[in-house]
Amino acid sequence: xxxxxxxxxxxxxxxxxxxxxxxxxxxxxxxxxxxxxxxxxxxxxxxxxxxxxxxxxxxxxxxxxxxxxxxxxxxxxxxxxxxxxxxxxxxxxxxxxxxxxxxxxxxxxxxxxxxxxxxxxxxxxxxxxxxxxxxxxxxxxxxxxxxxxxxxxxxxxxxxxxxxxxxxxxxxxxxxxxxxxxxxxxxxxxxx
Amino acid sequence: xxxxxxxxxxxxxxxxxxxxxxxxxxxxxxxxxxxxxxxxxxxxxxxxxxxxxxxxxxxxxxxxxxxxxxxxxxxxxxxxxxxxxxxxxxxxxxxxxxxxxxxxxxxxxxxxxxxxxxxxxxxxxxxxxxxxxxxxxxxxxxxxxxxxxxxxxxxxxxxxxxxxxxxxxxxxxxxxxxxxxxxxxxxxxxxx
Numbered sequence: 058x059x060x061x062x063x064x065x066x067x068x069x070x071x072x073x074x075x076x077x078x079x080x081x082x083x084x085x086x087x088x089x090x091x092x093x094x095x096x097x098x099x100x101x102x103x104x105x106x107x108x109x110x111x112x113x114x115x116x117x118x119x120x121x122x123x124x125x126x127x128x129x130x131x132x133x134x135x136x137x138x139x140x141x142x143x144x145x146x147x148x149x150x151x152x153x154x155x156x157x158x159x160x161x162x163x164x165x166x167x168x169x170x171x172x173x174x175x176x177x178x179x180x181x182x183x184x185x186x187x188x189x190x191x192x193x194x195x196x197x198x199x200x201x202x203x204x205x206x207x208x209x210x211x212x213x214x215x216x217x218x219x220x221x222x223x224x225x226x227x228x229x230x231x232x233x234x235x236x237x238x239x240x241x242x243x244x245x246x247x248x249x
Numbered sequence: 250x251x252x253x254x255x256x257x258x259x260x261x262x263x264x265x266x267x268x269x270x271x272x273x274x275x276x277x278x279x280x281x282x283x284x285x286x287x288x289x290x291x292x293x294x295x296x297x298x299x300x301x302x303x304x305x306x307x308x309x310x311x312x313x314x315x316x317x318x319x320x321x322x323x324x325x326x327x328x329x330x331x332x333x334x335x336x337x338x339x340x341x342x343x344x345x346x347x348x349x350x351x352x353x354x355x356x357x358x359x360x361x362x363x364x365x366x367x368x369x370x371x372x373x374x375x376x377x378x379x380x381x382x383x384x385x386x387x388x389x390x391x392x393x394x395x396x397x398x399x400x401x402x403x404x405x406x407x408x409x410x411x412x413x414x415x416x417x418x419x420x421x422x423x424x425x426x427x428x429x430x431x432x433x434x435x436x437x438x439x440x441x
Binding site for chain 2: 165168169174177178180181209210211213214215217218219221222223224235
């Protein structure tokens with residue numbers, strides 16, 4: 058997220074962000090992505106184009122912001138009773154969502170309209186937060202938990218690399234192998 | 250690379266590609282990236298704009314093609330006498346090149362103007378070819394070599410993920426840890 062787009066929940070700024078984001082989502086569904094323009098979006102959102110330019114810079118940065126919001130997980134990771142089961146379920150779901158046509162589009166949008174890499178960082182933070190929640194729950198059960206950075210390197214990075222660069226099999230079996238590799242490094246954080 | 254841009258070396262098609270790519274590189278240095286347009290590039294390259302549109306579709310796809318060419322390694326990986334030394338040297342160099350401002354720009358360009366993901370696949374193929382050459386050399390020395398897919402998952406993917414999503418320390422020590430993790434999986438390909 059660019060500094061411009063920082064908001065205080067409930068304030069006018071947050072309301073503008075919400076109505077502009079909603080206008081993008083609605084118009085994308087109605088007229089298609091290639092027909093989106095800042096004046097069109099502003100008119101639908103009931104703001105002036107200059108409000109949009111002042112806040113987001115340009116269309117690409119706005120689309121990047123909207124994409125990141127869409128990538129935000131809407132629930133904490135499900136509890137399947139063990140670290141392995143939780144990680145496997147999360148990994149399979151993450152791979153499915155991110156490798157879908159919509160998921161790929163949002164990831165590309167997030168990366169591209171984002172010179173400062175803040176939005177890409179938010180995408181990574183979402184995954185990190187979910188993995189952290191899984192780890193905290195597992196530690197509460199007395200399980201040995203890999204470092205968060207290990208989970209990002211060993212589970213998330215290979216999925217994202219394949220989604221972006223190497224369209225290939227992202228099966229449940231592959232997700233399971235990544236999780237197994239990460240669990241093999243639990244309890245030896247000095248190794249990460 | 251889009252199907253349109255496939256060329257036979259030495260033919261007219263290859264000459265057009267070369268002069269258009271050169272025009273992009275020259276103009277980018279002279280007028281800056283944001284001022285690039287297809288008519289400007291075509292004029293410099295001595296072709297018609299319609300030649301460019303026919304072949305590349307639009308400016309974004311052309312920039313993607315140029316970016317991928319720039320990411321192509323210009324030499325085989327250096328021989329440092331052992332698998333570990335070769336992998337460490339390659340990994341450090343790859344991290345340095347890809348995380349530079351120019352490297353990041355080329356990666357983003359390659360990903361962006363590439364609806365079919367062919368150019369992103371070429372970026373990955375370049376890394377895969379270099380790692381394969383290192384592995385063939387190591388096998389010739391009698392060393393146990395990890396599977397190529399393991400090297401991509403354990404070494405390349407974490408670097409690329411951090412470069413794109415999680416700007417963070419990409420030190421020589423970090424590269425060394427990635428290589429050590431990959432070497433720990435040499436000779437157990439069923440594990441990958």
